[in-house]
Amino acid sequence: MLDSNIRNQLRAYLEKIQQPIELVTSLDDSDQAREMLALVQEIAELSAKVSVRQDGDAVRRPSFAVGRVGEAARISFAGIPMGHEFTSLILALLQTGGHPPKAEASVLDEIRAIPGRFHFETFISLSCHNCPDVVQALNLMSVINPGISHQMIDGALFQSEVSERQIMGVPTVLLNGEHFGQGRMTLEEIVGRIDVGAVQREAEKVSARAPFDVLIVGGGPAGAAAAIYAARKGVRTGVVSERFGGQVLDTLAIENFISVKETDGPKLAAGLEQHVREYEVDIMNLQRAEQLIAAGEDGLAEVRLASGASLRSRTVIIATGARWREMNVPGEKQYRGHGVAYCPHCDGPLFKGKRVAVIGGGNSGVEAAIDLAGVVGHVTLLEFEASLRADAVLQKKLFSLPNVRVITQALTTEVTGDGQKVNGLVYTDRASGESQRIDLEGVFVQIGLLPNSDWLKGTLALSRHGEIEIDARTQTSLPGVFAAGDVTTVPYKQIVIAMGEGSKAALSAFDHLIRTSVS
Known part of the structure; x- marks a missing residue:
């Protein structure tokens, strides 16, 4: 199934396996089962630390499990994980085999400490660019915590079950047989939902931050550009974001990003975050802004978050972007995710x-x-x-x-x-x-799109379309508060324009800082 180039790359990856693993198949008489068996056997041929057993007893067939030899497998694939999910398979092999996952140590410790039994099932489509993030997060959790297990399910292969469960959007995640969530979810989001104390602990950490010079609200292209330009000025910079990458994460083909002939949203978002992390920027992800309070006598504006935390800063750049516009007709909300x-x-x-x-x-x-x-x-x-x-x-x-x-x-x-x-x-x-x-x-x-500015109504000037009104320097109606990207009145909602506006906002914020006396 794999061409010679992919085989050679996979062989190199499998050299990182530290402990023997086995692939246990549960097959039927279908063509897909024969393809699945051929795939796992081909993988096993590439590493002496990978073996195959064909005596699996899983209910969903065809499927195969990935586990350490002598232990019950906690990761399985009901479907052939090719396309976007091939990376999920590679990571499952490596992490099950003892190769350390790329995640914050604090998050891994939090996963290990979660008590209880959690069996996740994720219905995906192989063409979905959001699904791998969810699959990989749940697989990693299954490797780290013995009480967690996960199965990826290709909805196209199990159409009868998709119809029976009324699944009409991917990724759809079930937890212990009940609906858990739908759409893109990060590792931190999932952990936060099953670890009831995580939100409060994180809120306390966020509130303990010292005041920033520049605080950026939003982690899309505009927010990322603003963070880089601000940090390069040597000022204390923070980014608070509901999800780093913003709506770019939901964009597949990007063919008009100057100098990059073709890319996709998740890849660009990952590049944005990697670039921002090259600088001393405090990134606070999975935090939704709820209220902006103008600067008082101390010269510090305040941003209050849905988690209960609050942050203070000498300047604020709002780059909260936009969301899909809804039709607002009867039946739309009722059948969201069901057609x-x-x-x-x-x-x-x-x-x-x-x-x-x-x-x-x-x-x-x-x-x-x-x-x-x-x-x-x-x-x-x-x-x-x-x-x-x-x-x-x-x-x-x-x-x-x-x-x-x-x-x-x-x-x-x-x-x-x-x-x-x-x-x-x-x-x-x-x-x-x-x-x-x-x-x-x-x-x-x-x-089209709607600006994410509801939380700002009554605080600063908005257009009749709900966009933040800005001047040529991205200044809003509040001194020291700037805005950039799709949430503003700037015409043409494009990634490259948002980046330029974010850069401009950071330069304007810095100009404000050096012209304002420090109290």
Whole structure:
């Protein structure tokens, strides 16, 4: 199954295994089972410390477990972990074999100390770029703590179970048979949810920080750029972020980042964090800002967090970005994750052969329709305006596809379902005023962004669209408070623009610092 180049790379990785491990298969008579057996046997041929047994008794077949010889395996794969999940397999082999994981020592200690029994199951699609982070985090936890186990499940291979459990978005995680979460989750997030004291302990650590010179709220491209530029000025810099990387983490193909011909969101986000960590920047991840309090007589502004912690700083740069815009129609929230989705790359494979709709005729909507057309049975694209707004080259590709229908002047008014999953949508034909219904099983919403500025209402000036109003130097209506990126009134929400604005905000903050007397 593996070409010679991958075999050679894998052989080099497997040399890092310190303790013998075994791959235990639970197979059936399917073609996938034969492919799985061929894969594990090929892996075993590359290292004397890897062996294969074919006497597994797992319920889900085909599957295979990864464990140390003589111990019960705590990691398993119900599916063939290729594509985005191949790295998950490699890490599972290395970590089970004793190669130390790349994680903060404090987080590893916290995982080891978690009491109880936790069996996680993660439904994924092999094309999902968010799924590996969750799979790898849960696999690592299973290696570290004997009370934790995890199985990755390829939803495309176990379609009947996906339908039975009404799983319509990936990654979907079950804990001890019950729904635990859906979508991207980091190792720290998962640990925080099952270790009840983690949030309070972290809040106490955060609150104990000394005041910053520059505090950046948000860890996307704008926030990362601001952190680097501020730190390079030699001032005390901190970044507090709900998730470092921001919405870039949910972006697949990036082909307009100058000097980089092609990359993807998770890779770019990892690069941003790595670059920021090259400097003396205090990164406080998984912390959501709730309130901004303007500087008082001591010259320090305060940012209060949802965890109960608070931070103080001489200047603040707000770079909280934006989120997917919702349709706000009946049925959308009810069926989110049960037919209503926002990431075609992640969730598209779960709708293989089915009928879906894409809402939105801009670049993201048309790209989503093109992507989905290669997987699903039929795509209906609905656009509010009289014509599509996407680039001409994308429209040409879209209209060349035989299983795509485009409806313009369409106002979606309702997502319908049977109580468990989507079964259609209703729209108004704006030309005739008539209401129309489409029978389908999935709705992908691609209608733009909303700024993450709700927590700032009444604190500083916002536009009628909720964006933070800034001047040419990124200054907000509050002295010493700057803003950058998609959360602001700056036109054109692009990664490269956000980075430039973040850099500008850091330079403006530094200029403010050197012109303001220290109390």
